[in-house]
Amino acid sequence: MFGGGYQVQGTILPDPNCDPIMDAQMLGGALQGFGCDKDVLIGIITQRASAQRIMIADAYGSLYSRDLVNDLKEKLDGHFKEVMVGLIHSPPAYDAHELWHAMKGAGTDENCLIDILVSRTTSDIFQLKEIYLMQYGCNLDQDLYSETSGHFRDALLNLAQGVREEGYADPGLAAQDAMALWEACQRRTGEHKTLMQMILCNKSHQQLWMVFQEFQNISGQDIAAAIEECYDGYFQQLLLAIVSCVRDKPSYFAYRLYSAIH
Incomplete structure (x- = not known):
């Protein structure tokens, strides 16, 4: 990662020789x-x-x-x-390459889009977008817009903006965000799906860690279980990927590797 x-x-360290x-x-x-x-x-x-x-x-x-x-x-x-x-390839160049291949031709590899855009930092996003534009002459945001749809597309575009807060955490807002997520799970309207997406795509991982704990306290339910119950499709998969990366990014990719093999 x-x-x-x-x-x-990851596990490949620089060879001193x-x-x-x-x-x-x-x-x-x-x-x-x-x-x-x-x-x-x-x-x-x-x-x-x-x-x-x-x-x-x-x-x-x-x-x-x-x-x-x-x-x-x-x-x-x-x-x-x-x-x-x-x-x-350099890591950002490889990401750009994989995103382009995920969307070119017939069909779209949604799982590839999720794996990359969910797990990369703000700095990573900006680097891969610059290379994507230089290498393929295409704007990543425009390609995401044309190749995906619905709330899944909105969430991908949100992630591709590279606006996630990093290193910032406010314990005082954690309960407020958790309550907003709980309401979104209960009501499930388009407006509430957008609210769910905005919190999970924009808040720092440190903040989301606290929000998930508060969500458990408020609802008596784990946030991942609530998302599985309330949403479906690739939008659900994207939200669950964010939760997994917040909690333990290496474990998320270990699971993806296991799934690919089995």
Whole structure:
């Protein structure tokens, strides 16, 4: 997962012995001829942090006057190609790439939109939107508007504005917000769906943590259970994803990974 400023907070840590030029030479050798040495690709690309992979790609270009991503695309296929190519992109560039692919052509991958826009920080959102515009010549907000609908679209657009408060918490407002969420669950009108969306998409995670506790005190019900009971479809999935990311973002992605496998 990526936190503020797309700093890696996952399991791949920077290799203190990384030599970008040597790694680029090894990749060049692995990609020579008709086949390729996949073990070398895996040993280097999956064992370097994101910033190191970008330096390796730059060194590769300087050494061979070729683009590493293009060479990987030419030599590999299937899901292995997708993984190797994806790892060479910077995190915001990869997010932009995935969002574009989620909406291009027939159909939309709503789960991809949820996974990225729900879990990224304000800084992350601004970076990926800038790259999305430069890379594809399209405005992310406009594409979201044309490819989704209803309250689900409204919530995605809200998240894409990058206006979530970060690091701010007001215990005095937590009970007020919790009461507003409880009323939204009870009445379920379009106006109340908008209110639910505004609170969950705009308040800081620190604030929402307190709001969820107050919601339990007020209603005697967990906020996730209330959302499951009151809403449905992708709007429900998006709201539940926000709750999960507020509580434990790594656990949310662990669940998504488990679901993808099983």
